[in-house]
Amino acid sequence: MFPTYSLAERDRRWALARKLMRDQGVEALIAYGEHEAADLAPYAPDAYFTNDRPGAIVIFCRDADPVELVWSTLPIQDHIEARKRGDELWIEPRNIRVGRHAAGVIEVLREHGLEHAAVGVLGLDPYPPFHIVPIMPHVLWSQVLAELPTVTFKPVGLGYLLATACQSEEELEVVRYSAAAGDAMAAAMVEVAAPGVSETELYAAGMSAAFRLGCAAPDMLMWSGPGFISWGAPSWVYRPQAPRILEAGDVVMAEVFSRFGMKETQHQVAIAIGDAHPDVYAAAEIARRAYESGLEVARPGNTFGDLAEAMLGVLKEADSWNVHPMVHLMNPFGPVGGFGEGLKNVPEAQEYGRLFQLPTMGGQLPLLPGMTFSFEPNAVVGGRVVNLGGTVIIGEDRPIELNPSTARLIQV
Incomplete structure (x- = not known):
């Protein structure tokens, strides 16, 4: 049975948008969405408010229904066919326009007499x-600023994160x-997974x-071999070469991203x-201890910084290090744990240019159900x-593990 959203969920989200506007002291809200067919971790506050094809700019003006600016006629054609099928859509046809560009944004704000107003923007924050650098395109935004010099534009990404990170029951x-x-x-x-099987077979099966x-x-993301510190997509995804053939004694490390209805789990x-x-089994034991340490802290009353440090602390005690974050927020993405400190001790790393350890970001975020x-x-x-784990929900009094089966090294 596939879950769906009701119009009550739409109304809840639109109410969040208007509350965000009130809290931030703005009269309009511009939600810039990354292009459609974005890969990992898409930036899509537009789809959050439309429940529709991503890749739009959505604008709330005072108490009016939001306007959706799309990049071409294709999303409109999809909307027409969805209406024919009887899908329950959130945006009325009259509020959808081809105009995902500066002129489209300017037109909407001027129609609502907002040339001297304060306007909140999603897309100007990291x-x-x-997207450590904000995603808003320079050319688009510089044109908006030039045409609307008396509008006060305000980044409101943090407020949006705090308003939307706690999922509703439908979500x-x-x-x-x-x-x-x-x-x-x-x-x-x-x-x-077995000796003699190509990496592509595992990829295809998943x-x-x-x-x-x-x-x-x-x-x-997937790598295989007797041991490695790599992390990312298999190299044959981006470099023309033969995939590895699995051998006895290999380990496969994969991060699987599942996305349904714009909600992601990992x-x-x-x-x-x-x-x-x-060493593989030793690393797996340390990673498992870090997982359990994180579960102990993943409760209301603590912060994301508490959670990240609890997991990183296990590594420090074991004189180990992590190649990627131990934990991060999802739906939307935001605070992320630090990683990469130990690379400076890898002999081969001395041959490279500047090395940078990513610190924990957003440690002050309170953990909420x-x-x-x-x-x-x-x-x-x-x-x-060795990398293990899954998706965890912050519960009212204890964490909810959605994927305990991948929170251990699997032996085949």
């Missing part, structure tokens, strides 16, 4: 992990569905499982094929990383 149903699809992806990968469950935008799949190196986090503790021992 959005980790991938949590979508998150749970996505998490179940992620488990199916992991199980499909474990099923085919993706196929997601597609069958209606998760049309899954993705995956799943850390660690598979040992036969007898792995002892309904927030969703990717728990992805990883530990390096002897040049071998």
Whole structure:
């Protein structure tokens, strides 16, 4: 059974937008959305307010219904067909325009007499992990500023994060569905993992499982070998070369991204094929301890900084380090744990230019019921990383593990 959103969820979200406007002292809200078909961690506050095809600019003006500016006629054609099917849509046809550009934004603000108003903007704040520099295009925004010199534009990304990070019951149903699809992806990968199998077979098995469950935008980071500190997509995704063939003694480390209805869950799949190196098992034990330490802190009353430091503290005690964050917020993305400190001690790293350790960002965020986090503790021992974990919801009094099956090293 596929979960869906009701018009009550629409009304709740639009009420959040208007409350954000009041709290920030602005008369309008511009929500800039990343282009459609964005890959990992898409920036999509537009879709949050439209429940529609991402890649738009959505503008709330005072108490009026929002206006959606789309990039071409294609989203409008989709909207027409959805109406024919009887889909329950959130934006009225009269409020959808081809105009995802500076002129379109300027036109809407002028229509509502906002040439001298204060306007909140989503798209002018950093959005980790991938948009450390704000995503708003320079050419678009410089034209808006030039044409509306007496408007006071105000970044409101932090307020949006705080307003939307605690999921409603309808949203949590979508998150749970996505998490179940992620488990199916992991199980499909474990099923085919064996010596003589290509990395592409594991990749295909996981993706196929997601597609069958209606998760049309899954993705995956994956590496394999007897031991490594790499993290990212398999190199044959971006470099023309043959995929690895799995061997006995290999480990497969994958981060599986499942996305349903614009809600994302993440799943850390660690598979040992036969007898792995002892350092692999040692790293897995440290990562598991970090996972459990995080669960102890993942409760209302603590902060994200408390959570990140609890997990990082396990690494420090074990004289280990992490190649990527131990934990980060999802739906929307935001605070992220620090990583990369140990790379400076890797001999080969001395051959490279400046190395930079990413510090924990957003440590002051309070943990509140309904927030969703990717728990992805990883530990390096002897040049071998192990990564495990899954999606965790902050509950009223204790954390809710959605994916305990991927929170341990899986032996095949």
